[in-house]
Amino acid sequence: MSEIVLVDAGPLVAILSPNDEHHSACTTELGRHRDPLLTRWPVLTEAAWLVRKKSDGVKRLFELVEAGVINVTALDELAPPWVSQFIQKYTSVGAQVADAALMYLAEQLGTETVFTTDRRDFSVYRTSSGRAMRIVPAPV
Secondary structure (H helix, E strand, O other): OOOOOEEOHHHHHHHHOOOOOOHHHHHHHHHOOOOOEEEEHHHHHHHHHHHOOOOOHHHHHHHHHHOOOEEEEOOOOOHHHHHHHHHHHOHHHOOOHHHHHHHHHHHHHOOOEEEOOOHHHHOOOEOOOOOEOEEEOOOO
16 A cells, blocks of 8 residues: 655745755655655645746646646535634644645545655644654655
């Protein structure tokens, strides 16, 4: 059985940006995963915003989706109150909708692995059962 890995906006931006400080670590981490990485539309929207000024940045981002490297899932009708509560709970770290959407997906799937460059926030977030997320790639 393979591990379900969620992906945040930071690694997507780093993978598409050779000058990004996390580019090498994120491209190496990406190569470790055979199965598609999972994410939510708010994450993809954030990544698209961050790469919008790079030559073909948004196009290349969506090519990752089209190639099956990333699967993007929609939020269901139960998400808004859950996301709102999550953001309120983690207001001290400035939790964003994209982060909350990923944590909601983690809850739905029972996974605890997130591919992110945002160690500061994701090291604070907890699942409803109190478990910390396993963050990849490992720090260098």
